[in-house]
Amino acid sequence: MLVVHAGGCHCGRVRFEATAPARLQVFDCNCSICGKTGYLHLIVTADRFKLISGADALITYSFNTHAAKHLFCRTCGVKSYYIPRSHPQGVSVNARCIDSDTIEGMSVTPFNGLEWEKARAEVPDASE
Numbered sequence: 191m192l193v194v195h196a197g198g199c200h201c202g203r204v205r206f207e208a209t210a211p212a213r214l215q216v217f218d219c220n221c222s223i224c225g226k227t228g229y230l231h232l233i234v235t236a237d238r239f240k241l242i243s244g245a246d247a248l249i250t251y252s253f254n255t256h257a258a259k260h261l262f263c264r265t266c267g268v269k270s271y272y273i274p275r276s277h278p279q280g281v282s283v284n285a286r287c288i289d290s291d292t293i294e295g296m297s298v299t300p301f302n303g304l305e306w307e308k309a310r311a312e313v314p315d316a317s318e
Contacts, residue, residue, distance in 0.1 A: 193209070193212045195288045198242075204248065205243045208271075210283075213293075213294050214285055220302060221304055221306060228286065231301075233276075234283060235281075247263050
């Protein structure tokens, strides 16, 4: 069963909705950026993501292949979602930024982002 999860950044300027199961399946990546920020990836298709507010508050950062578009709130610095290299037509939502009232549970799968190409081949639904 799918539900609409609401969430956003720390200061509240960036708000979003993501349609996903109430029991979340997320990836915990250990790459250079995710490992430092504690990002938990919930991958959704673009049609299941809606930015409610804060487009004007976002700044973009990219590195390495520049395929992923990391979007940060320019006020508080939180990355509540971004466009991942693994799913460029989708969105990776930071499960830690979802308001918890719609989450019934969370299953966390480790992802070896330090060896991204190898790990991506082994786990086709993983994120960057």
